[in-house]
Amino acid sequence: MTESQSIFAKKRLAMVLAGGIAGVVVGLAGVYGIATLTRNAGGDTVCRPAVELAKKIAPGARGEVAAVNVAKSPLKVPDLAFTDSTGKPLTLADLRGRTLLLNLWATWCVPCRTEMPTLDALQAKLGGPGFEVVAVNIDTRDPDKPKTFLKDIGVRKLAYYADPTAKTFQDLKSIGRAFGMPTTMLIDRQGCEVGTIAGPAQWASDDAVRLIEAALGKN
Numbered sequence: 001m002t003e004s005q006s007i008f009a010k011k012r013l014a015m016v017l018a019g020g021i022a023g024v025v026v027g028l029a030g031v032y033g034i035a036t037l038t039r040n041a042g043g044d045t046v047c048r049p050a051v052e053l054a055k056k057i058a059p060g061a062r063g064e065v066a067a068v069n070v071a072k073s074p075l076k077v078p079d080l081a082f083t084d085s086t087g088k089p090l091t092l093a094d095l096r097g098r099t100l101l102l103n104l105w106a107t108w109c110v111p112c113r114t115e116m117p118t119l120d121a122l123q124a125k126l127g128g129p130g131f132e133v134v135a136v137n138i139d140t141r142d143p144d145k146p147k148t149f150l151k152d153i154g155v156r157k158l159a160y161y162a163d164p165t166a167k168t169f170q171d172l173k174s175i176g177r178a179f180g181m182p183t184t185m186l187i188d189r190q191g192c193e194v195g196t197i198a199g200p201a202q203w204a205s206d207d208a209v210r211l212i213e214a215a216l217g218k219n
Helices: 003-041 048-060 110-126 144-152 167-174 206-215
Strands: 081-083 089-091 099-105 131-137 183-187 193-198
Touching: 048 193, 048 206, 081 167, 099 110, 099 167, 099 206, 110 131, 110 206, 167 183
Parallel strands: 099 131
Antiparallel strands: 081 089, 099 183, 183 193
């Protein structure tokens, strides 16, 4: 190879590398832009009050609900889809306007089974037009099994919701809010995260009741 050919080859390699780097930069910029748009579309503005509320109730995340992680940044919860006791399709948007304690559970999850009576007791105490415990069963087999289980343990106040596809869990997992079962989220009236807990809690306890009442502005 002559000296001139060598120089040309080096210049060509430099141009290829520069083009590759530029492509990566553009690609990253595109991804960042999409991520930014997704985050903004997720409700940065509408969910800021939820973060302020989370800061306010944070001292109450103690005792039986010490594992609750209050929201640190705005997050609009995905519009999860499930059905009611009659099989009617619903989404979280259909429940908008009230504070929700969303709980994903299954009969094969031992901690979930233990937790259900406490969620029922919380609904009995605080449930109403402004608050609801939304316990969504994600059993993928035998749709009658969870209903029978709830009846056998005396759960009476919880409305029955189900997602036999378990997509609700995957949707929360995709935003880093579901790692195992049970998974529970406290959601404000605008559909924004106030707090999340991975694992069970004693929702009928005084600690839990005070935390929810604080989220409802009752104390």
